[in-house]
Amino acid sequence: MAAKVITVTSGKGGVGKTTNVANIAAGLALGGSKVVCIDGDIGLRNLDVVLGLENRIVYDLVDVIEGRCRLRQAMIKDKRIADLYLIPAAQTRDKTAVSPSDMVRLCDQLRLEFDWIVIDCPAGIERGFRNALAPADMVLVVTNPEISAVRDADRIIGLVEAEEKGPALLILNRVNMEMVKRGDMLTPDDVVDLLAIELIGIIPEDEQVLVGSNQGVPVVFDQKSRAGQAFRNVCARLNGENVPFMELEARPALFGRLGKLFRGAAN
Amino acid sequence: MDTMQQVSVEIKGVQNALLVTFGEGDWLSAEASLLQRVDAQNAFFKGGRLVVDVAQRKLKAADMGKFRDLLSERGVSLWGVLTTSVTTRETARRLGLATQLPGSKPVRRLSERRSTTPQEQEEALLIRKTLRSGMKIEHSGHVTVIGDVNPGAEIVAGGDVVVWGRLRGSVSAGVETNPNAIVCAMEMEPTHLRIADTIANVPARRRGEKRGPEMASIYKNEVIFRFWKK
Numbered sequence: 001m002a003a004k005v006i007t008v009t010s011g012k013g014g015v016g017k018t019t020n021v022a023n024i025a026a027g028l029a030l031g032g033s034k035v036v037c038i039d040g041d042i043g044l045r046n047l048d049v050v051l052g053l054e055n056r057i058v059y060d061l062v063d064v065i066e067g068r069c070r071l072r073q074a075m076i077k078d079k080r081i082a083d084l085y086l087i088p089a090a091q092t093r094d095k096t097a098v099s100p101s102d103m104v105r106l107c108d109q110l111r112l113e114f115d116w117i118v119i120d121c122p123a124g125i126e127r128g129f130r131n132a133l134a135p136a137d138m139v140l141v142v143t144n145p146e147i148s149a150v151r152d153a154d155r156i157i158g159l160v161e162a163e164e165k166g167p168a169l170l171i172l173n174r175v176n177m178e179m180v181k182r183g184d185m186l187t188p189d190d191v192v193d194l195l196a197i198e199l200i201g202i203i204p205e206d207e208q209v210l211v212g213s214n215q216g217v218p219v220v221f222d223q224k225s226r227a228g229q230a231f232r233n234v235c236a237r238l239n240g241e242n243v244p245f246m247e248l249e250a251r252p253a254l255f256g257r258l259g260k261l262f263r264g265a266a267n
Numbered sequence: 268m269d270t271m272q273q274v275s276v277e278i279k280g281v282q283n284a285l286l287v288t289f290g291e292g293d294w295l296s297a298e299a300s301l302l303q304r305v306d307a308q309n310a311f312f313k314g315g316r317l318v319v320d321v322a323q324r325k326l327k328a329a330d331m332g333k334f335r336d337l338l339s340e341r342g343v344s345l346w347g348v349l350t351t352s353v354t355t356r357e358t359a360r361r362l363g364l365a366t367q368l369p370g371s372k373p374v375r376r377l378s379e380r381r382s383t384t385p386q387e388q389e390e391a392l393l394i395r396k397t398l399r400s401g402m403k404i405e406h407s408g409h410v411t412v413i414g415d416v417n418p419g420a421e422i423v424a425g426g427d428v429v430v431w432g433r434l435r436g437s438v439s440a441g442v443e444t445n446p447n448a449i450v451c452a453m454e455m456e457p458t459h460l461r462i463a464d465t466i467a468n469v470p471a472r473r474r475g476e477k478r479g480p481e482m483a484s485i486y487k488n489e490v491i492f493r494f495w496k497k
Contacts, residue, residue: 099340130336151400154417158399162361164328194417194435196397 003036003114005107006238007136009160011152013123015144016173016203019213021120022050023220023228024140027235029084030220033115036075036085038106040132041122042097045089052216053078053086062090062097064106071109080221085114095127100134107135116238125159133160139168140200145175145186154195169200171234176205201234202245203227274300281368284316284346294324298334305341316346318368326355331362363401391426398422398436418458427451437461446485455481455492465490 008021018041025037038061039047048054059074064087078084090097103119110117121132133139139160143153153170160168172188179185192199203209206227212219220231229246236243274297275290289297301319305312317338326334326348335345347365350356356366391409400419404410409426420436422428427449428440434452437459441448446463460467460483467483467490480495 100336101340127339130339134336151419155400155419158361158402159363161396161399162328162363163332194415196415 003034003107003111003117005111005117005119005135005137006140007040007119007121007132007138007165008140008142009121009129009132009156010123010142010149011125011156012143012149015142015149016209017123017142018047018050018120019209019218020140020142020171020173020203020231021047021118022213022218023231024234024238025116025118026051026078026081026084026218027220027231028116028118028238029078029081030232031235031239032083033239034083034113035116035118036087036110036114037118037120038087039089039120040098040103040128041120042089042128043091043094044122045091047120048076048086048088049216050213051078051086051218053088054216057088060088060090061106062093065098065102071106095122095131098131100130103131104135125155129156129159133163133165136165139165140171141168141195141197142171142173143191143195144173145180145188145191147186150186150191150194157195157197166197168197170195170197171201171203172199173203174205175202200237201230203230203234271299272296276301276304278304281318284318284368285312286318286320286349286368288320289322294321294326294330297321297324298337302337302341305338305343309341313342316344318347318349318365319345320349321352321355323351324355325352326350326358328358328361331355331358331364335362335364360403392424397432400436416452416457424448448484450483451480451495453480454478455483460490462490467492 008017010017021037025035029035037047039045042062048057053076056076059069061074063069064071064074074087075085076088107117119132119136122128141153141156143149157168160166170192172191175188176185180187188202204226206219206225208222208225209219209227212222219225219228222228233243233246272292274292277288279286287301331348338345345364347367348355348359349366359366391411392406393411394404395413397414398404398412398416398420400417403421405423407425410422410424411429413431415432416422416430416434416436416438418435422438423442424440425442425445428438430452433454433456435456435458438450438457439461440450441463443463448462450460450462455478457469460469462483462485465485465488481492482495483490483492
């Protein structure tokens with residue numbers, strides 16, 4: 001096995017990187033792949049909470065890198081899915097505890113055993129970002145349909161290109177169709193138009209996402225949630241399947257027409 | 268390490284950074300020699316900002332990124348790269364590194380020239396990609412971009428600026444001395460536009476409004492926008 005390393009990043013904080021990592025990792029594992037996710041946000045860890053594995057942390061990423069434990073000991077096995085693991089971040093240290101080449105070495109060790117390594121990148125463009133980017137084979141940029149988030153995503157995409165890790169793929173998170181229809185929110189079309197990279201997912205705004213994060217159950221497990229379905233679609237696309245975008249998340253070119261259809265169905 | 272030759276490394280303090288210059292030798296040897304030096308005198312280097320003069324050596328993004336990471340692992344930050352190679356300068360810019368010494372004004376060299384016509388002898392710079400937020404292009408001649416200039420990106424040119432795409436970032440043409448400079452774009456929606464010393468009053472335009480190609484130039488001390496085709 002030779003794992004593919006996916007780094008999930010955004011530039012701006014609070015757009016849903018960690019939620020995306022948890023759901024994509026869980027979704028890939030649900031699909032039968034062996035997945036490990038790494039929380040790169042040293043000092044501000046929360047991937048463990050979103051995955052519901054908080055109280056099982058003994059060792060963390062920094063312990064592995066500084067040789068206080070073996071890699072195996074820091075890997076927390078998920079309770080629900082057999083092949084999902086988490087390497088949590090240290091909470092009491094900061095980004096400088098890890099270097100980009102540490103991350104490359106760590107991922108090279110993990111590559112042999114897994115299909116996917118998903119790295120949660122911290123907000124910002126400093127050391128933590130470079131740590132998370134160094135081992136990446138593929139970069140997913142998460143953004144919200146909001147001008148400031150899109151501006152930061154644009155900056156990040158430029159940096160990813162500069163490091164020769166591109167082209168990045170785009171996930172548009174928290175799209176509120178009601179607001180798009182009223183013209184109060186950037187449309188997926190607007191965002192893709194500016195960023196000019198390939199779209200791999202549009203995640204609708206869904207209360208269940210927050211509920212899931214708080215309960216430590218990623219929404220991808222919820223068969224009824226539209227956001228869950230959107231995440232499952234992203235995973236299928238990562239696996240090379242050609243999944244059409246959901247009605248709600250129609251491809252930008254078809255957006256208007258399918259948006260109308262959806263509105264018709266809802267009424 | 269057997270094939271590495273020892274390259275002389277000279278270090279001096281400039282402004283608030285350390286300027287590193289190398290003797291003869293290829294890049295990998297120069298890099299290794301510098302890192303050796305940093306390791307040997309870590310207390311001196313730690314927390315320092317380096318400006319490295321690589322002279323004519325050609326560095327790709329991977330080389331420079333690795334070099335920066337190796338330094339940062341030693342607690343030293345790579346602040347800038349000085350070079351005579353166009354490739355290396357471009358790489359440094361893409362990685363967000365300075366390409367001149369801290370404190371030196373980029374446009375000073377332009378004003379020395381004092382020409383009022385477009386600098387015909389100047390090389391034009393052709394950029395075939397989208398300029399994204401945070402990217403800055405400075406060039407003493409003309410600049411042509413085939414791609415978009417996104418909000419947050421910046422172009423500073425001594426001559427004209429032509430954007431074969433949407434111009435939504437900020438642009439300064441004919442910096443300081445050349446009021447005859449023009450700015451052209453397929454879609455003109457700059458956040459900031461300046462020709463020589465004159466700042467344009469850019470009308471706030473509706474998002475997604477297609478206006479078509481326009482040209483900005485100075486007319487009676489004001490920047491005006493004209494449609495390419497009436």
